[in-house]
Amino acid sequence: MPALSDAITIGELSQRSGVATSALRFYESRGLIASVRTNGGQRRFARPTLRRVAFIQAAQRVGLSLDEIATALRKLPERRTPTKADWAVLSRSWNGLLRARIVELETLQTRLTSCIGCGCLSLKTCGLLNTEDRAAGRGSGARYLLGDAPGVAD
Amino acid sequence: MPALSDAITIGELSQRSGVATSALRFYESRGLIASVRTNGGQRRFARPTLRRVAFIQAAQRVGLSLDEIATALRKLPERRTPTKADWAVLSRSWNGLLRARIVELETLQTRLTSCIGCGCLSLKTCGLLNTEDRAAGRGSGARYLLGDAPGVAD
DNA sequence: AGTTGACTTAAAGTGCACTTGAGGTTCTAG
DNA sequence: CTAGAACCTCAAGTGCACTTTAAGTCAACT
Numbered sequence: 001m002p003a004l005s006d007a008i009t010i011g012e013l014s015q016r017s018g019v020a021t022s023a024l025r026f027y028e029s030r031g032l033i034a035s036v037r038t039n040g041g042q043r044r045f046a047r048p049t050l051r052r053v054a055f056i057q058a059a060q061r062v063g064l065s066l067d068e069i070a071t072a073l074r075k076l077p078e079r080r081t082p083t084k085a086d087w088a089v090l091s092r093s094w095n096g097l098l099r100a101r102i103v104e105l106e107t108l109q110t111r112l113t114s115c116i117g118c119g120c121l122s123l124k125t126c127g128l129l130n131t132e133d134r135a136a137g138r139g140s141g142a143r144y145l146l147g148d149a150p151g152v153a154d
Numbered sequence: 155m156p157a158l159s160d161a162i163t164i165g166e167l168s169q170r171s172g173v174a175t176s177a178l179r180f181y182e183s184r185g186l187i188a189s190v191r192t193n194g195g196q197r198r199f200a201r202p203t204l205r206r207v208a209f210i211q212a213a214q215r216v217g218l219s220l221d222e223i224a225t226a227l228r229k230l231p232e233r234r235t236p237t238k239a240d241w242a243v244l245s246r247s248w249n250g251l252l253r254a255r256i257v258e259l260e261t262l263q264t265r266l267t268s269c270i271g272c273g274c275l276s277l278k279t280c281g282l283l284n285t286e287d288r289a290a291g292r293g294s295g296a297r298y299l300l301g302d303a304p305g306v307a308d
Numbered sequence: 309a310g311t312t313g314a315c316t317t318a319a320a321g322t323g324c325a326c327t328t329g330a331g332g333t334t335c336t337a338g
Numbered sequence: 339c340t341a342g343a344a345c346c347t348c349a350a351g352t353g354c355a356c357t358t359t360a361a362g363t364c365a366a367c368t
Contacts (some may be wrong), residue, residue: 040364109252194334
């Protein structure tokens with residue numbers, strides 16, 4: 001529970017995070033951030049909310065949905081200000097996702113480069129792999145990275 | 155224009171690409187792929203469409219919208235089967251985007267790791283940068299990566 | 309005390325990328 | 339020749355992540 005003394009308004013939070021107030025209200029409705037209210041009913045956010053919002057932004061860039069981010073953020077304590085250790089746990093797991101995403105893109109790049117390099121855009125000659133990654137994909141199911149099903153030339 | 159002899163049906167294209175027929179029709183309506191019709195009005199796709207669809211899938215994973223992908227694909231010749239050189243041009247520009255995206259994620263990772271490592275999740279001590287990347291971002295405008303505005307502690 | 313800007317809610321609207329449904333036609337195997 | 343799978347169109351529906359609108363309230367400053 002943030003004391004009203006070290007609290008910031010939704011406008012301030014918006015300005016400092018670069019996220020629209022409407023989005024911040026939306027995040028609150030989805031349980032990603034929390035606020036206390038003034039007597040008049042206005043939201044006041046604790047300063048660490050800024051860090052939380054930054055985390056949300058960063059996580060979105062890695063391809064996580066708000067639901068996934070909300071789940072991750074539930075690991076942070078609600079009642080007390082998150083400690084260094086709290087954030088470390090969260091950031092480590094998130095770092096794993098980041099690494100996975102990087103590896104995925106690098107694989108994609110390598111495959112593309114080698115295909116272009118050797119000139120074999122046909123899949124008779126190019127090895128092709130079925131990516132089974134689902135973390136960052138917006139689509140459903142397995143997809144072929146750059147080509148056809150094995151054994152079929154295009 | 156694909157000869158009907160080396161043409162594949164939408165069902166085949168769907169199975170081989172892993173993309174639903176409804177999505178393929180949608181792609182066609184958006185001008186990402188093209189087909190000829192049988193006398194009965196059914197679609198027939200040229201085999202290189204398979205490569206095109208694979209490209210679309212890959213580009214989506216990098217964070218491009220269908221509109222952006224459509225624009226990129228317009229660089230491919232409509233009338234003749236794309237040559238190795240045609241694809242190379244396309245893939246090189248796409249490769250640039252990929253590299254940029256990887257760099258972005260790596261920066262994010264480095265920053266996160268060093269912040270966790272030194273324990274300074276407050277931004278008094280942590281250097282913070284305003285990411286100005288927009289290629290892969292779904293949000294609008296600049297965002298702070300992991301923190302507050304410069305000079306403001308949280 | 310009044311004005312102005314920032315805030316409030318609830319509901320509807322937006323854009324993207326599709327999917328689903330209804331109702332009908334075509335293709336292919338037996 | 340016929341059954342059934344696969345295809346067709348068009349319109350409406352879905353899920354996500356918000357934004358916009360309307361009507362009103364609160365907070366800060368003069």
